[in-house]
Amino acid sequence: xxxxxxxxxxxxxxxxxxxxxxxxxxxxxxxxxxxxxxxxxxxxxxxxxxxxxxxxxxxxxxxxxxxxxxxxxxxxxxxxxxxxxxxxxxxxxxxxxxxxxxxxxxxxxxxxxxxxxxxxxxxxxxxxxxxxxxxxxxxxxxxxxxxxxxxxxxxxxxxxxxxxxxxxxxxxxxxxxxxxxxxxxxxxxxxxxxxxxxxxxxxxxxxxxxxxxxxxxxxxxxxxxxxxxxxxxxxxxxxxxxxxxxxxxxxxxxxxxxxxxxxxxxxxxxxxxxxxxxxxxxxxxxxxxxxxxxxxxxxxxxxxxxxxxxxxxxxxxxxxxxxxxxxxxxxxxxxxxxxxxxxxxxxxxxxxxxxxxxxxxxxxxxxxxxxxx
Amino acid sequence: xxxxxxxxxxxxxxxxxxxxxxxxxxxxxxxxxxxxxxxxxxxxxxxxxxxxxxxxxxxxxxxxxxxxxxxxxxxxxxxxxxxxxxxxxxxxxxxxxxxxxxxxxxxxxxxxxxxxxxxxxxxxxxxxxxxxxxxxxxxxxxxxxxxxxxxxxxxxxxxxxxxxxxxxxxxxxxxxxxxxxxxxxxxxxxxxxxxxxxxxxxxxxxxxxxxxxxxxxxxxxxxxxxxxxxxxxxxxxxxxxxxxxxxxxxxx
Numbered sequence: 100x101x102x103x104x105x106x107x108x109x110x111x112x113x114x115x116x117x118x119x120x121x122x123x124x125x126x127x128x129x130x131x132x133x134x135x136x137x138x139x140x141x142x143x144x145x146x147x148x149x150x151x152x153x154x155x156x157x158x159x160x161x162x163x164x165x166x167x168x169x170x171x172x173x174x175x176x177x178x179x180x181x182x183x184x185x186x187x188x189x190x191x192x193x194x195x196x197x198x199x200x201x202x203x204x205x206x207x208x209x210x211x212x213x214x215x216x217x218x219x220x221x222x223x224x225x226x227x228x229x230x231x232x233x234x235x236x237x238x239x240x241x242x243x244x245x246x247x248x249x250x251x252x253x254x255x256x257x258x259x260x261x262x263x264x265x266x267x268x269x270x271x272x273x274x275x276x277x278x279x280x281x282x283x284x285x286x287x288x289x290x291x292x293x294x295x296x297x298x299x300x301x302x303x304x305x306x307x308x309x310x311x312x313x314x315x316x317x318x319x320x321x322x323x324x325x326x327x328x329x330x331x332x333x334x335x336x337x338x339x340x341x342x343x344x345x346x347x348x349x350x351x352x353x354x355x356x357x358x359x360x361x362x363x364x365x366x367x368x369x370x371x372x373x374x375x376x377x378x379x380x381x382x383x384x385x386x387x388x389x390x391x392x393x394x395x396x397x398x399x400x401x402x403x404x405x406x407x408x409x410x411x412x413x414x415x416x417x418x419x420x421x422x423x424x425x426x427x428x429x430x431x432x433x434x435x436x437x438x439x440x441x442x443x444x445x446x447x448x449x450x451x452x453x454x455x456x457x458x459x460x461x462x463x464x465x466x467x468x469x470x471x472x
Numbered sequence: 473x474x475x476x477x478x479x480x481x482x483x484x485x486x487x488x489x490x491x492x493x494x495x496x497x498x499x500x501x502x503x504x505x506x507x508x509x510x511x512x513x514x515x516x517x518x519x520x521x522x523x524x525x526x527x528x529x530x531x532x533x534x535x536x537x538x539x540x541x542x543x544x545x546x547x548x549x550x551x552x553x554x555x556x557x558x559x560x561x562x563x564x565x566x567x568x569x570x571x572x573x574x575x576x577x578x579x580x581x582x583x584x585x586x587x588x589x590x591x592x593x594x595x596x597x598x599x600x601x602x603x604x605x606x607x608x609x610x611x612x613x614x615x616x617x618x619x620x621x622x623x624x625x626x627x628x629x630x631x632x633x634x635x636x637x638x639x640x641x642x643x644x645x646x647x648x649x650x651x652x653x654x655x656x657x658x659x660x661x662x663x664x665x666x667x668x669x670x671x672x673x674x675x676x677x678x679x680x681x682x683x684x685x686x687x688x689x690x691x692x693x694x695x696x697x698x699x700x701x702x703x704x705x706x707x708x709x710x711x712x713x714x715x716x717x718x719x720x721x722x723x724x
Contacts, residue, residue: 383568466544
């Protein structure tokens with residue numbers, strides 16, 4: 100018999116209430132983890148997609164809130180290419196366009212026919228556009244599957260009919276869901292003549308950090324441009340910042356609700372056991388020991404709820420890739436780094452939720468507690 | 473077994489002839505002074521005393537016991553342990569090591585077994601789990617419950633439950649054992665058994681026994697009797713006449 104045994108025994112006295120409290124914590128933690136993981140996975144998927152393209156730097160319009168929000172004149176691409184240390188560049192126009200049948204949006208990228216990026220496309224079948232070829236597209240395999248398109252099929256893009264000439268076999272969720280078209284076609288369809296959204300930059304190999312810093316400074320000296328690494332682009336992206344903030348807020352509310360479950364269960368339990376708490380005081384238990392026994396009950400509920408929540412979030416992670424509407428767009432990968440802050444927050448809040456009923460329990464004079472039924 | 477317990481009790485440090493616990497000018501009122509349970513009580517108990525406190529219902533007997541063990545606090549006056557005033561924060565330590573309490577309605581934890589109820593009083597006493605279990609088992613055997621120690625207390629008879637409560641009260645070998653109507657909820661046979669057990673424990677140790685009872689015959693077994701009426705001591709104010717030692721001095 101020790102404090103943990105006693106706490107377990109007390110929890111088992113009201114199995115339904117204890118079970119429901121644990122379930123409440125589990126759902127709260129699972130929801131918080133799911134939301135956090137989801138927002139981070141979206142960002143991570145975008146990062147993986149950019150890594151797969153293999154950029155050293157991404158050049159955007161200075162002050163652009165995200166990759167979709169900046170516009171750069173196409174001739175700037177040549178000016179960036181002329182910066183010492185720059186090995187190769189590729190302009191890109193990127194935007195969401197309405198789906199083929201009107202449902203949902205598709206990520207469409209326009210690349211110049213001469214861009215080195217076409218040479219890096221991992222074709223599963225078909226080919227990339229020839230120089231000067233128009234109204235053709237290479238589809239990521241995920242978007243091809245979801246649209247039911249294969250090489251030789253036609254599809255519409257902003258009112259124009261384009262022909263599928265290749266299927267790409269990218270590995271990241273973002274790139275698997277994108278449509279690649281000649282830059283001129285997208286500029287024309289989107290009323291963005293001679294404009295790109297960003298410029299991909301590879302630099303000559305040298306001392307990495309120093310070389311990168313110098314090239315960045317030289318590019319930004321061209322005016323109204325920001326040269327960033329892929330990580331920096333995503334970290335500064337306002338969409339991701341809002342997504343993360345919303346996820347964090349909802350996660351805090353969810354974990355707070357979980358802690359309220361602990362508080363509620365323990366307030367009820369200690370009220371029911373007021374007389375027993377008086378007995379413990381009468382046989383010499385100190386206030387700190389009585390409080391510890393109640394807090395241990397709360398923490399046992401919380402730990403069990405957290406385990407349940409983590410299991411739920413991993414089940415969701417296993418299920419999401421099999422849901423085409425989700426799995427074709429993002430990869431959902433819970434990690435220890437993602438789980439730890441949520442669990443710590445849940446434990447801290449549950450500890451606080453346990454301390455209040457524990458404090459209430461020992462505040463009463465033992466003789467008064469013993470008079471309670 | 474008896475000798476093991478007695479050795480344990482006798483090994484305890486206590487001031488054999490000096491004051492063990494004393495109330496100095498103690499009053500206790502309830503409802504912001506509307507009810508006076510005890511008024512200006514002076515009482516001193518010495519080590520080894522065997523005292524009966526008698527009085528009608530509502531006379532203040534239980535309040536007196538509550539103040540003697542610190543599960544309630546006086547509204548005026550002070551309580552002294554071995555000559556030193558007891559502060560509120562000292563009481564839990566005193567109850568853990570020096571004071572045992574037996575209640576009329578047992579006050580056991582219903583979800584635990586007999587031996588677990590006794591072990592509860594040993595948590596926080598610096599003993600390992602095996603030593604706690606060993607000592608609880610020994611004391612339960614002393615009160616004649618070695619065959620029932622793993623039973624849930626809800627499965628025990630009233631007399632057996634009270635013996636578990638006595639075992640819990642004495643498991644730390646206290647200097648002072650307070651028994652508040654310990655036979656009040658028992659049939660006559662169980663009551664006699666429990667009373668014999670309490671006097672036997674008192675006989676075989678240097679423990680001070682304070683017995684609150686309605687039962688005059690039970691009170692007569694104590695060398696010293698204090699009678700309370702309307703919150704005041706009306707009898708037993710003289711020097712104690714303990715068979716073993718000066719027992720009780722009710723001063724005032």
